[in-house]
Amino acid sequence: MLSIIFTIKATPLGHLTYTMALLRAQQKQIEDLVAKICSGNFSLTDVKVVFMDLREYSDKDLIFREYADFVAHPGRDRGIIKEAIEFFLLKAQFQHEYILGEKILDLTSPFPSYVKGMAKYIVHKIDPAFLAKYNLKRNNFENIVNKEIVLIEGTDLCQLTEKIKERVQKNEMIPELNILYEFLHSQNDPSAVLPEALLDSLVSVLKLNGILFNEQALRGQLDNITILIFAHLHKSSYKMLDNNSFSIKISGMEYRYKQKEDGTTVIMAHHLRLVAHLPMMSLEIEGINVPMELIPTIVASRLPSHLWCAPECFEDFGNQFAGLVDHDFEVKDFKLIPLFPYNGDGVVDVTFNL
Numbered sequence: 618m619l620s621i622i623f624t625i626k627a628t629p630l631g632h633l634t635y636t637m638a639l640l641r642a643q644q645k646q647i648e649d650l651v652a653k654i655c656s657g658n659f660s661l662t663d664v665k666v667v668f669m670d671l672r673e674y675s676d677k678d679l680i681f682r683e684y685a686d687f688v689a690h691p692g693r694d695r696g697i698i699k700e701a702i703e704f705f706l707l708k709a710q711f712q713h714e715y716i717l718g719e720k721i722l723d724l725t726s727p728f729p730s731y732v733k734g735m736a737k738y739i740v741h742k743i744d745p746a747f748l749a750k751y752n753l754k755r756n757n758f759e760n761i762v763n764k765e766i767v768l769i770e771g772t773d774l775c776q777l778t779e780k781i782k783e784r785v786q787k788n789e790m791i792p793e794l795n796i797l798y799e800f801l802h803s804q805n806d807p808s809a810v811l812p813e814a815l816l817d818s819l820v821s822v823l824k825l826n827g828i829l830f831n832e833q834a835l836r837g838q839l840d841n842i843t844i845l846i847f848a849h850l851h852k853s854s855y856k857m858l859d860n861n862s863f864s865i866k867i868s869g870m871e872y873r874y875k876q877k878e879d880g881t882t883v884i885m886a887h888h889l890r891l892v893a894h895l896p897m898m899s900l901e902i903e904g905i906n907v908p909m910e911l912i913p914t915i916v917a918s919r920l921p922s923h924l925w926c927a928p929e930c931f932e933d934f935g936n937q938f939a940g941l942v943d944h945d946f947e948v949k950d951f952k953l954i955p956l957f958p959y960n961g962d963g964v965v966d967v968t969f970n971l
Contacts, residue, residue: 639674639826647671648829654842655834661845661948671822680810681818684846687853694856701809701915702855702863702893704738707731709897709911711801717898722801724794725785727774732801736762739800742807751792758793808890808917812843841951843918844925848946848953850891850916865915867953868892870930870940872923886923889953891916927954 639647650667653659665688672685683697693699710731714720722728740758748755765781768774777785784791816839823830847867854864872886892912899906922930922940930953931938944955 643670644826644828647823647826651823651828651830651835654838655831657838657841659838659841661849664842664845665849667819671826674826675818675822676825678818678822680814681822683810684815687850692854692856696855697809698853698865698915699855699857700738701913702865702895703857704735705806705893705895705911705913705915706857706863707735708806708913709895711735712911713898716802722798724777724798725782727769727772727776730768730773730775733762733766733768733775735801736766736797739797743800744807753792753796758797761791761793761797806913809915812839812846812916812918815846816842840920840925843920844889844951844953845948847889847891847916847918847920848948851946863893863895865891865893866942867946868912868914868942870922870926870942870953871938872921872931873937884921884923886921889918889920889922889925890914925952927952930955 647667647670650659650663650670653663654667668681668685669688672682672689675681675685679697686696687693714729715722722732740755740762743755743758745755747753761781765778766775767778769776776782781791781794785794816836820832820835850865851867852864854862856862867889868891869887869889872884875883875885877883891914893915895911895913897909897911899908901907923938926940927949930940932941941955944957946953946955948954
């Protein structure tokens, strides 16, 4: 008879929570799959099963759960990627009004409440290395956003508290507010999540559950795992609060040759990434309204397109090669290969053979 093991934890309120522990048979199954991944002879299915099997044992690791929950429920209405798309939808509105439009963001006057939403996301994503470099603390930024930017009741506007507003009007230096202002106008926005962070989370969850594995060998498969997950997430859809849905797609599939003065040829390639195509505004050109898009990077990678895409992904435009990003893909020998004929929207299961 099989028994289920529970770990009992006391919470500050005195309640008890129960964390299920993996059975040894489950541990062994996961260890075998991870060993297969470490060997380099694995498929997307192996990766998906590891994430699925550990989904309820991940101690609510948000990055781990982002992909594990996608495997379980491909139609997503929550999570890190969905939050990133929401941020970039606000960013598109901000660019329309403040970057390309005529508005100027004056923090001493009321401003749209969505700006506070953007600021919350930015604070959450600020690089710890940036904070350390300038001796800043994330909680100081959080205090500014959560306590010093307040909603004006009955409107869709925000404003600074009188205390902070007076300091701004006196041109007093408030580093956190100045940095937030710069980040709001910046074109260098952070990815929602990086493959390296996903692998770090996988390693952490494996250790948390006592799974035996070769960490160095697993980390050595980062690029191979990335290309499989990219193909899996290609054209995945995310539902917003207003019921509109947006998808993310593989991009960066282009490169070109450059002839150096010494006669050698180098390849200049984009790195593969997952992007969203978000409506922004229409630009009038010679009397014609041309719709524009914001195309932010949602998940970046370190994979040069010419090394991770099969030749049939590209068309030769003289010295310029561009990829067929609207196709569905499979992965063989660690390379993206477009499926012909085009099959329409959808995610394909991905395997490769050594």
